[in-house]
Amino acid sequence: MKLTKTLLASTALTLAAGMTFADGHMASEMTIVSWGGAYSNSQLQAYHKPYSEMTGVEIINDESSAEAVAKLRAMNEAGNITWDVVDVTAADSIRLCDEGLAMEIDFDEQLAPAPDGTPASDDFGDTLINDCAIPQIVFSTTFGYRTDMVGDTPPTTVCDVFDTATYPGQRSLEKRPIGNMEWALLCDGVAKADIYDVLETPEGQEQALAKLDTIKDDVVWWSAGADTPQLLADGEVVMGSTYNGRLFSVIVEQEQPVAMLWDGQMFDLDVWIIPTGLPADREARALDYVKFATDTQRLADQAKYISYGPARASSAPLVGQHAELGIEMAEHMPTDPANATNVFNFNYEFWADYRDDIDAKFQAWLAQ
Template identity: 50%
Template sequence: MKTTLVLSTALAGMAFAATAQEVNVVSWGGAYEVSQVEAYNKPFTAETGITVNMIAADNPSTPLKAQIEANNVTGDVFDVEVSDAIRLCDEGALVEIDPAMLPAAPDGTPAVEDFIDGALQDCAVANIFWGTVIAFDTTKFSGDKPASAADFFDTEKFPGKRGLPKSPKRTMYLALIADGVPAGEVYDVLATPEGVDRAFAKLDTIKNDVIWWEAGAQPVQLLADGEVVMATGYNGRFFDAMVGEGKPFEIIWDGQYMDMDMFVIPKGAPNPEAAMEYLKFATDTQRLADQAKYIAYGPSRKSSAALVGMYQDGKTEMAPHMPTNPQYLETAVMDDPEFWADHDAEMTERFNSWLASS
């Protein structure tokens, strides 16, 4: 009986491999994509024979929404932010994911207990925790160096251009932190008209000194080219520039914005079975720990933490560079996906009007 079962399982696997030879994964490009290729894609292809086609986007939710609206879905797995995953799931555009399908931790702990709180949604599974942080070029400051969110807004003490993302979600929290709002109260304040006005008033103080960016690679390039002296951006991108490329940058962890990236599968994906196999493989304990060899993002599974060691250079300990480092979490603002799922449209409209005003 056992032999028959093993043979049946093997034949089913062969049939699956024969019918699904590729999976299209839409992600964010750059150093982050490299980490996924090395930690997820290469071993997945080696184990299954399925080719992974990586497609880069400034924000994968943009082509995902466009493909859904056009009723022409060409991607199988999309790497998106939590608020987009929740909203699209609520709209019925994504495949629901049963956590019981996901691999258990090495000690047998079920996936539903092993993933960090919030990392499992009805239609999404998180792969990384990451932070939007401030970084500065150390060669631009001969005396005191900036050390806080407030310093980012202090152009008198620390003159020079700033790099900020063209996004209310990635700017308004920082303005409130710099204005003295405790990290744990940011969303309480932002939920009021007075709080929104307060954030824009703080942004007004540096508006003329800002160069706006829209893709994750841009703040690193702005710093490297000397167009700005400070910029906010994704901690893994700055880490790659600092440790991987030797750039003279330093990260300010005060007021970092903590978020997750999640894998989702849209309804109508061309290779749905391969997509689910990829999602399960890429979010197991070992694969999430392996990704940290290539970029400084925290794995979404508890069991992966103990397996995180050195950077690929073999000499840089990754723990001090992780956004989930306990000392960095003390002043971190945790993303509120429900808030943004409900308020993103109105905040974006107000933000764009503010940008257009003189």
């Protein structure tokens, strides 16, 4: 999909907010990589369209974020970087930064301050997890279930996913170890505080896979964030994991008989990274774009289209109503106190260190 706009004058275009945009030293086209579906649409509405309208830049959307690490490694090896800005999870940003595949950012120099002048580094706070990751949103991976397929006792805990006697039928899980391994150990009796200590051992990994074995024959494996919402909408699964914003879309916007299971939700971050090795005009354009797309107002604007919490403190008070439905969005955020009573604290650093090894073991288990 492309957004094509008439190229504006090559002299700088200065907005009321004081941000300066395109001149002759910036590329007139950029490829932005994300996850597709309702999430990419929220970025299109909140970031891409306004930026293109102001600058005349043509934005090409790519939906390959699930493969970002492998593809950026291959592009770097080939010396041909075709992406300009990439949306990745926190753990993947750590890997890309450690491998030198993502640019380091001077947050206070290259990102916009809050409206009151608070430096970006203070405004983003704990969401700044490494020198390359430019935070966007706080989201969670959690479960949705069909309200018409669970009888009179709907699931209340994440461990009900493993209860095929009470809740027969197919369930969908992501085709990767992240999340699945933690939930498996949690539901096999491992204390929440001990999950990652157990999971770093071969014995703990085998324990998690053994628990997943108990439902393996009932699982539909997904790789795209839009898969579970579609499977739920079609009644092909009784419950399934996905991102909370995708479930918001199928529940609230599409009015499907689906409900959210917030118990055991895993908080995570989505961040922008800019690949290393870009030509100067493309790097300048990418930096200009992320400065715009992560300012206070733009992050609040995204929450008009999807129920993800903005990563900046100054954006949170600006979160209002859904752009089309007119409902208040704050109560649909994973960070809302009513939804965050039993959160699982996802460990980005663990998965940055162990992802490749556990991935290999998980894929071998899938193939058995």
